[in-house]
Amino acid sequence: MPIQHIKVLRNGTDEEELKVVETTGLPTWDADTKFTVVGRPQSRLEGLEKVTGRARYSYDVRLSGQLYAAVLRSPYPHARIRHIDTTKAEQLPGVHAILSSANAPDDITWYEEKSKLFDKTLRFIGDEVAAVAAESEEFAQDALRLIEVAYEPLPFVIEVEAALQPDAPRVHDKGNRVDEPTIYERGNAAAGLREADVVIEQTYTTQTAVHNSLEPHGCTAFWEGDQLTLWESTQGIFETREQVAEKLGLPEHHVRVVKEHMGGGFGSKQVPWKQTVIAALLSKQSGHPVQLMLDREAENLAAGNRNATVQRVRLGAKRDGTLTAILADIQVVVGAYMVGGEASEVNGMYERLYRCPNVRTEQIGVYINAGPCVAFRAPGHVEAAFALEAAMDELARALQLDPLTLRNRNYSEIDQKKEKPLSMPNALQVCYERATAAFGWQTYQRPAPTGPKRRGIGIAAHEWGGSGQPPAYAWIKLNGDGTVDVVTGTQDIGTGARTGLAQVAAEVLGLPIEQISVHLGDTAKGPYSPTSAGSSTQASVGPAVFAAAVEAKRQLLEVAAKLLEEEPERLEIRDGVVMVEGEPENKLTVAEVTGRLAPHMIIGQGARGPNAKDKTIRTFGAQCVEVEVDVETGEITVLRVVAAHDCGRIINPTMVDSQVFGGITQGVGFALTEERIVDEKRGLVLNANLEEYKIPTVADIPQMTNVPVNLPDLAANPTGVKGIGEPPLVPTAPAIANAVFDAIGVRLRHAPLSRRQLLAALATQAESIDKSAPPHTQEGQS
Amino acid sequence: MTQVSLTVNGSPVTREVEPRLLLVDFLRDTLGLTGTNIACDTSQCGACTIHMDGMAVKSCTVLAVQADGSTLTTIEGLATNGVLNPMQQAFWDQHGLQCGFCTPGMIMAATKLVENNPHITEAEIRHGLEGNMCRCTGYQNIVNAVAQVAAGKGG
Numbered sequence: 001m002p003i004q005h006i007k008v009l010r011n012g013t014d015e016e017e018l019k020v021v022e023t024t025g026l027p028t029w030d031a032d033t034k035f036t037v038v039g040r041p042q043s044r045l046e047g048l049e050k051v052t053g054r055a056r057y058s059y060d061v062r063l064s065g066q067l068y069a070a071v072l073r074s075p076y077p078h079a080r081i082r083h084i085d086t087t088k089a090e091q092l093p094g095v096h097a098i099l100s101s102a103n104a105p106d107d108i109t110w111y112e113e114k115s116k117l118f119d120k121t122l123r124f125i126g127d128e129v130a131a132v133a134a135e136s137e138e139f140a141q142d143a144l145r146l147i148e149v150a151y152e153p154l155p156f157v158i159e160v161e162a163a164l165q166p167d168a169p170r171v172h173d174k175g176n177r178v179d180e181p182t183i184y185e186r187g188n189a190a191a192g193l194r195e196a197d198v199v200i201e202q203t204y205t206t207q208t209a210v211h212n213s214l215e216p217h218g219c220t221a222f223w224e225g226d227q228l229t230l231w232e233s234t235q236g237i238f239e240t241r242e243q244v245a246e247k248l249g250l251p252e253h254h255v256r257v258v259k260e261h262m263g264g265g266f267g268s269k270q271v272p273w274k275q276t277v278i279a280a281l282l283s284k285q286s287g288h289p290v291q292l293m294l295d296r297e298a299e300n301l302a303a304g305n306r307n308a309t310v311q312r313v314r315l316g317a318k319r320d321g322t323l324t325a326i327l328a329d330i331q332v333v334v335g336a337y338m339v340g341g342e343a344s345e346v347n348g349m350y351e352r353l354y355r356c357p358n359v360r361t362e363q364i365g366v367y368i369n370a371g372p373c374v375a376f377r378a379p380g381h382v383e384a385a386f387a388l389e390a391a392m393d394e395l396a397r398a399l400q401l402d403p404l405t406l407r408n409r410n411y412s413e414i415d416q417k418k419e420k421p422l423s424m425p426n427a428l429q430v431c432y433e434r435a436t437a438a439f440g441w442q443t444y445q446r447p448a449p450t451g452p453k454r455r456g457i458g459i460a461a462h463e464w465g466g467s468g469q470p471p472a473y474a475w476i477k478l479n480g481d482g483t484v485d486v487v488t489g490t491q492d493i494g495t496g497a498r499t500g501l502a503q504v505a506a507e508v509l510g511l512p513i514e515q516i517s518v519h520l521g522d523t524a525k526g527p528y529s530p531t532s533a534g535s536s537t538q539a540s541v542g543p544a545v546f547a548a549a550v551e552a553k554r555q556l557l558e559v560a561a562k563l564l565e566e567e568p569e570r571l572e573i574r575d576g577v578v579m580v581e582g583e584p585e586n587k588l589t590v591a592e593v594t595g596r597l598a599p600h601m602i603i604g605q606g607a608r609g610p611n612a613k614d615k616t617i618r619t620f621g622a623q624c625v626e627v628e629v630d631v632e633t634g635e636i637t638v639l640r641v642v643a644a645h646d647c648g649r650i651i652n653p654t655m656v657d658s659q660v661f662g663g664i665t666q667g668v669g670f671a672l673t674e675e676r677i678v679d680e681k682r683g684l685v686l687n688a689n690l691e692e693y694k695i696p697t698v699a700d701i702p703q704m705t706n707v708p709v710n711l712p713d714l715a716a717n718p719t720g721v722k723g724i725g726e727p728p729l730v731p732t733a734p735a736i737a738n739a740v741f742d743a744i745g746v747r748l749r750h751a752p753l754s755r756r757q758l759l760a761a762l763a764t765q766a767e768s769i770d771k772s773a774p775p776h777t778q779e780g781q782s
Numbered sequence: 783m784t785q786v787s788l789t790v791n792g793s794p795v796t797r798e799v800e801p802r803l804l805l806v807d808f809l810r811d812t813l814g815l816t817g818t819n820i821a822c823d824t825s826q827c828g829a830c831t832i833h834m835d836g837m838a839v840k841s842c843t844v845l846a847v848q849a850d851g852s853t854l855t856t857i858e859g860l861a862t863n864g865v866l867n868p869m870q871q872a873f874w875d876q877h878g879l880q881c882g883f884c885t886p887g888m889i890m891a892a893t894k895l896v897e898n899n900p901h902i903t904e905a906e907i908r909h910g911l912e913g914n915m916c917r918c919t920g921y922q923n924i925v926n927a928v929a930q931v932a933a934g935k936g937g
Contacts, residue, residue, distance in 0.1 A: 047874035050882030051866065051889060053817015053857035060816035136811070138802065214821040214829060214883040214917050263821070263883030264917050296823045494881025494918055654877045654923075661920030662880065690822040690915065698911045698921040 028718040037506040041654035045498045055261040058233040059293045061220040067133040069292035070140035074122035077369035077683030078156035081120045088146040094139035096286035100130035108247050111337035123336035124371050126301025133282040133290045156369035158680050160333050163368050171367035178365030185360040192325025192358025196316025200395045204387035206751045208676040209306040215263020217303045218293030221279040229256045235270040235493050236531030241523045243272045256524040265493050267375035268304040270533040271341035300688035304374030308333040311387040315395050321409040323356040330363040335372035349384040355412040378726035389460035389734035415616035423715035427646035428620035434707040435644035439624035452632040456743025459624050462730035466723030467617035467716045468539025472608040473527035476548040480598030482591025486518045490529035490541045496655045500538045501545045508549035510573030535723025543717035548606025555602045560593045612715035621645035621727050625735040629743045634755030638702040648722035649712040660706040660728040667732020669696045786850040791859025799846045806830040808846035817857040817886050828914030831887035832856045838894040857886035868931045869893045878927035880918035888914045892928045902932045
């Protein structure tokens with residue numbers, strides 16, 4: 001793929017940045033394109049491996065002489081290591097290597113705060129103290145128990161409010177504020193509030209949630225000479241390679257990162273963590289391959305979480321519902337360190353979702369002595385939606401407007417931050433219409449209460465990125481027998497990337513999908529592709545595969561034209577056969593063409609081109625929820641969720657449904673049960689396991705409906721695809737909270753909506769519940 | 783060390799094991815059968831579910847020495863002569879998986895569920911799979927997969 005332009009951007013006097021713009025003049029799949037493979041519910045290419053147990057995850061790697069590693073972690077939320085002695089552990093039979101602050105390289109630092117790999121100051125329970133590699137997991141655990149550590153406990157802080165007090169214990173020397181606040185303002189928010197007829201002012205909080213991917217973080221590390229191979233459970237093989245090479249002072253081509261399959265990530269595996277480099281060093285020290293997988297407790301303590309937030313929200317509106325001001329003061333709890341993968345823009349949705357001339361947001365990050373946060377599926381947006389979408393519901397009630405009417409009245413068709421048009425200005429409108437129609441929002445008849453049970457409905461909306469972007473690269477190789485290898489350095493993190501990419505290649509090449517193999521997840525075998533984060537894999541890598549396939553097809557048709565004595569322009573490929581337009585008998589199979597060419601081969605290279613510059617590309621969605629609340633027990637049961645999400649063109653409808661169902665399910669967990677609980681007095685995480693950290697089981701799941709939206713967005717890329725991985729989680733929790741209010745007239749502003757919170761709120765607000773006039777009315781609906 | 787003799791996926795196996803060795807680690811590390819997964823360490827998630835003497839059990843909750851004399855089937859032994867078990871086929875057909883990490887345990891639990899109750903209802907499927915956690919799929923397509931098998935079997 002030729003580089004067509006290079007722009008040199010100069011910042012100041014001595015910094016230069018090369019901006020590489022790859023454009024291809026590709027055809028596009030417009031809305032009228034007829035498809036044979038795309039848009040169909042193709043079953044997963046890797047499904048056979050997964051249903052037979054053959055799919056190999058990082059911790060399934062078994063190498064000759066392989067050792068197992070375990071990590072000793074800080075039992076204190078804040079402490080200094082006075083003395084550490086690993087002598088007894090070293091003498092244990094079966095132990096091959098030990099690392100701690102006593103012998104680890106001093107120049108490897110971690111996190112933005114430059115903590116050492118094994119730092120003598122420990123800032124959260126779970127912080128790494130030492131690591132052992134031994135012949136079995138059990139020996140490694142035995143060895144950990146023999147390491148003697150003298151800790152000096154230090155004052156610590158767990159609560160965000162306490163952390164912001166002037167005399168609070170300091171997590172870092174610089175204090176507990178990560179940085180200066182990030183402030184955004186357009187118009188005059190204070191004036192906007194003054195001109196409002198109605199003002200809503202409330203504080204909402206969201207909890208620390210833990211990703212709890214079923215496969216923990218970890219890797220298997222192995223050296224051959226000075227070449228390091230890592231089988232890493234990661235969302236970004238190239239990001240991992242780059243960072244590990246930098247930490248260990250290796251050239252990048254001496255580090256190979258492989259990830260065939262991974263058991264979930266949800267953002268927590270989008271950055272490499274300490275254990276990867278620890279495994280590499282233990283392997284070097286011992287001369288053996290080393291596998292280091294976190295256990296479930298460590299996964300909960302030290303491998304990332306969704307930042308808790310405190311959000312003070314003020315909304316001002318005219319009597320007719322027109323917003324005059326949106327203000328949000330946001331505190332984001334980052335834990336003890338910044339890992340560099342947070343990207344938690346809680347402020348963003350306040351600035352974008354609704355049309356409003358006067359907006360002000362202020363966001364600060366706050367350190368506490370607990371495990372660091374990292375991006376968790378739609379970071380920032382899940383937290384913001386819980387507050388903003390509840391506040392909008394409160395505003396609708398105050399104005400006696402239907403919540404949908406209020407949202408439509410403040411519909412934004414442009415990107416107000418950049419003052420640019422949206423690529424799909426009506427996308428959210430379509431989501432509203434389809435979700436509410438399928439749900440029966442307008443016609444909802446509340447069933448009469450049965451005993452203590454009350455029904456209610458709620459709605460919430462969201463916006464998110466997911467456009468994808470350059471760079472991403474792919475190669476397509478046509479084999480002599482007409483089969484195809486698609487090669488790219490992306491990774492399938494469980495979403496089905498292999499299948500989605502194969503569908504794109506099959507469609508362009510006119511081949512049945514059975515003739516396509518996709519090779520990914522190995523830095524040594526494929527060209528660069530970005531980390532799978534931001535709902536961007538299909539939208540970033542898909543267009544690169546598309547471009548490579550277009551190029552391979554061009555070459556194929558050129559060869560076929562010679563063989564058929566025709567012009568390439570008159571040829572087309574259908575179901576593996578190259579045909580001459582209007583001459584059905586004049587044809588060759590693709591395999592006949594490539595067979596004649598073999599052993600010469602056709603290789604198409606493709607690069608992801610740029611997004612449109614004159615438009616802002618976003619994704620949108622809306623969900624409607626019905627709940628049943630038991631006013632005696634405080635139990636909230638989510639009965640049904642109807643979702644409509646704009647993700648551009650749908651390549652595989654079943655995989656999109658699956659993302660939506662999975663997202664809603666995590667949303668139900670976030671709304672009702674998931675919360676890391678920390679004992680304030682001792683700083684202990686009380687539920688660092690899957691017994692007491694409650695992820696939803698099949699018994700907690702409502703009836704779920706995904707209404708397809710399928711609006712190809714050609715501003716994003718020639719395939720018209722945008723992401724769906726993260727968005728479906730965003731509106732679920734606020735829609736549930738709004739439905740709870742609709743059912744019982746009590747507003748819960750703190751996630752998760754615990755029974756205790758609900759019963760306490762019912763007790764204090766009991767007198768305001770008017771059972772004869774339920775708060776949801778049919779009036780004023782648009 | 784203690785000697786255990788058992789049948790795994792139709793083949794007799796005899797090994798010396800530490801008395802504290804969990805059955806799941808015996809399968810994964812001693813026998814190299816890595817299809818059975820470990821996710822929670824505390825018997826909640828069901829990723830390690832296998833069949834032991836005809837019952838679905840969480841193999842992280844059984845010591846290897848307790849399996850002495852038993853007959854085990856793991857996910858690797860579910861297909862016969864290269865033909866997938868209908869439950870494996872159904873999980874593949876119905877997209878009853880995403881990352882695939884819970885899938886082996888989910889399939890092992892589901893096969894017993896339908897075997898023991900051929901006319902199983904959707905509510906019974908949901909009740910029966912409560913001990914198997916999935917973080918990706920939202921369970922809907924898993925339930926659909928089990929229902930597909932039940933429909934085929936129970937008519």
